[in-house]
Amino acid sequence: MGDEELYPPARLAAAQRATAAAGLDALLLSPGADLRYLTGYDAHAGERLTLLVLPAHGEPTLVVPALERPAAEASPAPATGVRIVDHADGTDPYPLVTAALGGPAGAVGLADRMWAEQVLALRAALPGTSQRLASEVVRELRIRKSPAEVAALAEAGAAIDAVHARMGRWLRPGRTEAEVATDIAAAIRATGHVTVDFVIVAAGPNGASPHHGTSDRPIGPGEPVVVDIGGTMPSGYRSDCTRTYVAGGPAPAEFDDLYAVLHAAQRAAVAAVRPGVTAEAVDAAARDVIAAAGHGDAFLHRTGHGIGLDGHEEPYLVAGNARPLEPGMAFSVEPGIYLAGRYGARIEDIVVCTADGGQRLNTTPTELIAL
Numbered sequence: 001m002g003d004e005e006l007y008p009p010a011r012l013a014a015a016q017r018a019t020a021a022a023g024l025d026a027l028l029l030s031p032g033a034d035l036r037y038l039t040g041y042d043a044h045a046g047e048r049l050t051l052l053v054l055p056a057h058g059e060p061t062l063v064v065p066a067l068e069r070p071a072a073e074a075s076p077a078p079a080t081g082v083r084i085v086d087h088a089d090g091t092d093p094y095p096l097v098t099a100a101l102g103g104p105a106g107a108v109g110l111a112d113r114m115w116a117e118q119v120l121a122l123r124a125a126l127p128g129t130s131q132r133l134a135s136e137v138v139r140e141l142r143i144r145k146s147p148a149e150v151a152a153l154a155e156a157g158a159a160i161d162a163v164h165a166r167m168g169r170w171l172r173p174g175r176t177e178a179e180v181a182t183d184i185a186a187a188i189r190a191t192g193h194v195t196v197d198f199v200i201v202a203a204g205p206n207g208a209s210p211h212h213g214t215s216d217r218p219i220g221p222g223e224p225v226v227v228d229i230g231g232t233m234p235s236g237y238r239s240d241c242t243r244t245y246v247a248g249g250p251a252p253a254e255f256d257d258l259y260a261v262l263h264a265a266q267r268a269a270v271a272a273v274r275p276g277v278t279a280e281a282v283d284a285a286a287r288d289v290i291a292a293a294g295h296g297d298a299f300l301h302r303t304g305h306g307i308g309l310d311g312h313e314e315p316y317l318v319a320g321n322a323r324p325l326e327p328g329m330a331f332s333v334e335p336g337i338y339l340a341g342r343y344g345a346r347i348e349d350i351v352v353c354t355a356d357g358g359q360r361l362n363t364t365p366t367e368l369i370a371l
Contacts, residue, residue, distance in 0.1 A: 005148040007040030011141065012060050012080055018137045025105035025312055026053040027134045028097070028122060030114040031311035034138045041075025044068060049118065051092040052082070053100035055064035059083055061100035063093055094125035101126075109134035118152055129172070143306065144328035145312045150352050152237035153307065153330055157350055157361035159191040160229060160239035168371045173221040173248035177201040177214040184229055193231030197238065197311055200228035207244075207344035210301055210336060222249030224259075224343045224368075225286035226336075230311060238311045238333055241262050241362045242348035247371040258295065258337055259345050259368045265289035265335045266347040266366060269317075270302055273351055273358030279321040286335040287319075295337045304332040307350055325353045330361075 015038055019027055029035040029052040031043035039062065048065035059081075064072045066086040073084060082233040085100070087093040107130045110119060123131065145153065163184060170183040175300045181199040188196045202212040203224040212226075219225060225247065230240035244259065251259075269286035283303040290299045302318035305311075307330055314319065316331055334348030 003040055004079065006152060007037075007076045008078065009080040011038050012054065012082070012330075015054060015137060015141060016056055016060075017053065018141060019035065019109065022109070022137050024107050024109045024132065024137065025056055025129075026101055027052070027109045027137060028114075029054065029111045029134060029138075030118055032111055032113055033236075033313070034111055034134055034142075037138065037142055037309055039080050039082055041072055042075065042236060043072070045115075047117075048089070049087070049097075049121075050099060051093075053097055054275075055101055058102045059100075060099055061085060061096075063087065063096045064091070065089070065093075078146060084351060094121060095120070098125060105129045107132060109137055124260075139314050142308060144326055145308060145330050145352065146328070149237065149308060150328070150330065151237040152233065153350060153352070154361050155235070156193075156231075156233045156237050156239035157241070157363075159193060159233065160188070160241045161362055161364045162191045163187045163229060164227070164241060164243050167227065167243070167245060167369070171201075171219065171225060171227070171245055171247050171371055173219050173223075176216050176218050177203055177206065178216055180219070181214040184227070188229060188231045192233060192235050193239065195232045196231045197232055197240075198228070200242075201224065202226040202228075202344065204343055205341050208338040208340045208342060210338060210344070210346070219247060222246060222251055224251055224255055226344055226346050228346065228348065236309050238307050238309070240307055240311060240348065240350060242334055242346045243364065243366070243369055244345045244347065245369045245371055250370075251368070255343060255345075256368070258339075261290060261293040261295060262335060262337050262345050262347060263368075266333060266349075269333045269335060270349065270351055270358055270360060271355055273325060274356065275353060276324050279315045279317045279323050279325065279331075280319050282325070282333070283317045283319055285322075285332070290335060290337060298337045298339055299335060300338055301336065303335055304351075306331045327353055327355050329353045 337347035
C-alpha cells in the first residue's frame with residue numbers, strides 16, 4: 001500500500017478541525033505514534049527537539065534538528081502539506097515553535113508521552129499557555145482504523161502467524177526460555193518486521209506471570225509454555241499474538257481441563273464482537289466463562305487492548321469501559337488463566353470490529369498446540 005493510503009494528507013485537516021472543536025489552539029507532538037499517524041514521519045526521539053506544531057488554523061510545521069532534515073524530507077510528511085524547519089546544534093529551537101504557532105496560544109495539547117524536559121521547556125517558552133493532553137483530540141481520530149490501516153494490521157498478523165507456525169523448530173524440552181526466544185526474535189525479523197517489540201516464553205510456573213519475559217530456566221517435558229510475541233512492520237503497524245504450547249510429552253490432565261475453559265472463553269469473546277456491543281461486554285463474555293469454571297481470580301488482566309501504531313492504545317476491553325464498539329476498531333482478545341507456582345495459559349488474537357461482527361487477523365489454530 002502507498003504512503004498516501006496509509007498516511008493521507010486529509011488527516012492533518014481533520015486533526016485541525018478536532019483541535020479547534022476541543023478548545024485548543026494547537027497540538028504540539030513530539031516523536032511517537034501521534035506524530036507518525038498525522039505525517040507518516042517515524043521520527044527519532046532524542047534530546048534534540050523534533051516537534052509537529054499543528055495550529056487549529058494555519059500551516060502545520062515540523063520542527064526538526066538540521067541533521068535529521070533529510071530523513072524528514074524523505075518521509076511521507078512533505079506530501080501531507082507539512083512545512084519543515086530545522087535548527088542547528090547549539091541553537092534554541094523553541095523560538096521556531098512560537099513562530100509556527102502564529103500568535104498567542106491559550107491552550108495547547110501535548111503528546112501524551114512527551115519527555116518532561118520538553119514539557120517544561122515549552123511551558124517556559126509559552127508563558128500563560130495551559131497544557132492539556134493531545135490524546136483528547138488524536139485518540140478519537142486513531143481509534144477507528146481505515147481500510148488501509150486494517151490491511152496493515154492484517155499484514156502484521158500474517159507475519160507473526162508465520163512465526164508461531166514454525167514454533168516446533170525451536171521450542172523443545174531442555175532448551176532454555178532465553179534460547180528459544182533468541183530464535184523467535186530472529187524469525188520475527190525474517191518475516192518482515194523491522195523491530196522485535198517483545199518475546200515472552202514462559203514455561204511451567206513462569207507461565208503464571210503474564211509479563212514474565214524469559215529466563216535461563218530449561219523447558220521441561222510436558223510443561224505448558226505461553227509464547228506471546230509481537231513486532232513492528234515497516235508500515236509502523238504492530239503485531240501481537242499469543243499461543244500456548246506443550247512440548248515433549250502430554251500436559252497434566254488438569255491443565256487440559258483448564259485450557260478447555262480458556263479456549264471457550266476466548267471464542268466467546270471473539271464471537272461477542274460487533275458494533276454497538278460495549279468494550280466491557282466483550283471482557284465479560286470471556287470473564288464469565290472463566291469465573292463459572294471457578295478460575296475467576298486467576299484471570300489477572302483485562303481481556304484486550306487496542307492496537308495500531310502503538311502496541312497498546314484505545315479501546316481497552318476492560319470492566320468499566322462502556323464505550324460501544326464501532327467498525328474499524330482493532331484490539332486484542334486475550335483472556336488468560338494463571339495459577340501461581342504451577343502454570344498459566346493465554347490465547348490472543350487481534351480482532352477488528354466490522355460492520356456486522358468481528359474479523360480475526362490471526363488465523364492460526366487456537367487449540368492447545370502439542371509439539
